[in-house]
Amino acid sequence: MANSYKGNPIVLDTFTGIIDLASQLGYASGTPFKVNSIEWQTPTGAGDTALITDAVNGNTVFSEKCTTANQSIIKYFSGAWISNFYIAANGVGSGKIVIMLA
Secondary structure (H helix, E strand, C coil): CCCECCCCCEEECCCCCCEEHHHHCCCCCCCCEEEEEEEEECCCCCCCEEEEEECCCCCEEEEEECCCCCCCEEEEEEEEEECCEEECCCCECCCEEEEEEC
């Protein structure tokens, strides 16, 4: 499958290259997005990790480690603005990242 940037939610499942969400959506890098939630769906292996940062400062937006295989992990942001959404190449060990925008 391929990353799906159209619609809401945004579904990411291919992490072989850098993902700069603003650029992928055709906006200037650093454009903020109003986010309701980020869900890491069905990570397959205990010990797998998922990391999303703001690319400019390296601040962590979402950082989780799978403890139970195939158990999704969700973090709620309740409409918070997040700038510089960035996932490094291989920044997600398995599963999908689902971003629900406000």
